[in-house]
Amino acid sequence: MAVTGMRRHVRRSLLLVTVALFALASIGVASAQVGTPKPITDEARKIEDLWIFTLALAAVVFVVVEGALIYALVRFRKRNDELPAQTHGSTVLEFVWTGIPVLIVIALFTYSFIVLRDVENTAAAEDMTIEVQGFQFQWQFTYQLNDLGVNSDPAASGEISVIGTAAEEPTLVIPIDEPIEFRLLSNDVIHSFYIRDFLYKLDVVPGRDNRFVITARETGDYFGQCAELCGLNHALMRFKLKVVTRDEFDLWVAEQTGGTGDSAVRRAD
Numbered sequence: 001m002a003v004t005g006m007r008r009h010v011r012r013s014l015l016l017v018t019v020a021l022f023a024l025a026s027i028g029v030a031s032a033q034v035g036t037p038k039p040i041t042d043e044a045r046k047i048e049d050l051w052i053f054t055l056a057l058a059a060v061v062f063v064v065v066e067g068a069l070i071y072a073l074v075r076f077r078k079r080n081d082e083l084p085a086q087t088h089g090s091t092v093l094e095f096v097w098t099g100i101p102v103l104i105v106i107a108l109f110t111y112s113f114i115v116l117r118d119v120e121n122t123a124a125a126e127d128m129t130i131e132v133q134g135f136q137f138q139w140q141f142t143y144q145l146n147d148l149g150v151n152s153d154p155a156a157s158g159e160i161s162v163i164g165t166a167a168e169e170p171t172l173v174i175p176i177d178e179p180i181e182f183r184l185l186s187n188d189v190i191h192s193f194y195i196r197d198f199l200y201k202l203d204v205v206p207g208r209d210n211r212f213v214i215t216a217r218e219t220g221d222y223f224g225q226c227a228e229l230c231g232l233n234h235a236l237m238r239f240k241l242k243v244v245t246r247d248e249f250d251l252w253v254a255e256q257t258g259g260t261g262d263s264a265v266r267r268a269d
């Protein structure tokens with residue numbers, strides 16, 4: 001009887017583990033990108049350092065607490081009916097186990113605050129600002145020709161606008177090693193502008209002027225997507241990010257404007 005019960009228990013546990021594994025696997029597939037994120041901006045690197053610091057502290061706490069627990073379980077297990085020596089209250093111990101967590105909380109708070117202040121910096125006037133318009137269900141990236149950062153011509157007029165469609169994801173092109181400001185706009189519902197390798201996302205809220213600044217440090221192709229359920233085709237709101245050198249960026253701008261400096265509006269690229 002007991003054996004049958006145990007078998008049923010084992011079978012049920014196996015089923016639960018299998019379901020949990022499938023659920024975990026489906027998360028990996030659902031989120032466009034697999035593997036660990038690679039911090040490609042100054043800001044992302046600071047966020048990653050904070051994450052590692054927090055993880056290390058958590059690991060130390062885990063090892064110490066579990067170690068003490070296992071030690072107590074083994075050392076004071078019941079051997080006979082005699083009770084081990086009973087102690088009640090220890091001022092030193094109580095100070096230690098109150099003091100250490102307080103110090104940990106202070107350290108985490110201070111470090112988080114410093115990183116937050118560094119990450120949520122504001123753009124300088126000369127930095128490039130890219131307007132990011134989220135709409136149901138894609139993105140539009142707009143560059144003002146007189147606001148293109150380093151090689152910008154203040155007298156230039158017009159803009160480059162890249163609009164994504166359901167059939168084609170748009171590509172957001174940015175130069176490396178320059179602060180870029182993203183200005184997030186929406187005319188319909190709340191979206192969220194998320195590029196995984198920035199280790200950062202910010203909501204795109206109608207009527208709110210949400211901005212953030214990054215400096216990319218690695219060229220390459222990356223992915224972004226809307227990270228706020230915004231309607232039926234939310235999942236179609238994916239886009240590409242291309243980080244290029246300044247020369248390649250200037251070339252791209254020239255291509256988009258046909259070298260004339262006129263404004264260019266094009267569908268996804």
Ligand SMILES: [Cu+2]
Pocket residue numbers: 190191192226227228229230231234237
């Ligand atoms: Cu969305």
